[in-house]
Amino acid sequence: xxxxxxxxxxxxxxxxxxxKETVAKFEDFIVSRxxxxxxxEDWGLxxxxxxxQHKKSGFYHLFEFQAPGEVITPYELEFRRDERIMRYLTVxxxxxxxxxxxxxxxxxxxxx
Numbered sequence: 001x002x003x004x005x006x007x008x009x010x011x012x013x014x015x016x017x018x019x020k021e022t023v024a025k026f027e028d029f030i031v032s033r034x035x036x037x038x039x040x041e042d043w044g045l046x047x048x049x050x051x052x053q054h055k056k057s058g059f060y061h062l063f064e065f066q067a068p069g070e071v072i073t074p075y076e077l078e079f080r081r082d083e084r085i086m087r088y089l090t091v092x093x094x095x096x097x098x099x100x101x102x103x104x105x106x107x108x109x110x111x112x
Contacts, residue, residue, distance in 0.1 A: 003064075005062065011083075033074075033075075052086045
């Protein structure tokens with residue numbers, strides 16, 4: 001199983017319920033295909049560097065997960081099909097990135 005990280009931006013006009021449903025949909029997609037969620041973060045509403053679909057802001061979310069490689073193609077296809085998603089990026093983490101992500105997670109929990 002490979003280690004991945006996905007950041008996606010949700011449309012800012014969505015309600016809190018719609019945002020939770022969308023996040024749960026993609027989390028369930030990973031878990032149902034044999035993946036394992038390591039962490040998920042809600043970064044909240046942020047201003048975009050440039051307009052996307054005539055919107056100037058969006059709700060950012062980060063998923064860190066382990067999954068078999070063949071899961072990623074249908075996972076990203078699902079992002080393209082969902083009109084609530086404005087942008088997404090999935091990257092495979094190497095050992096250095098995994099260590100950095102773990103350090104970042106520990107720093108966040110220490111602050112809380």
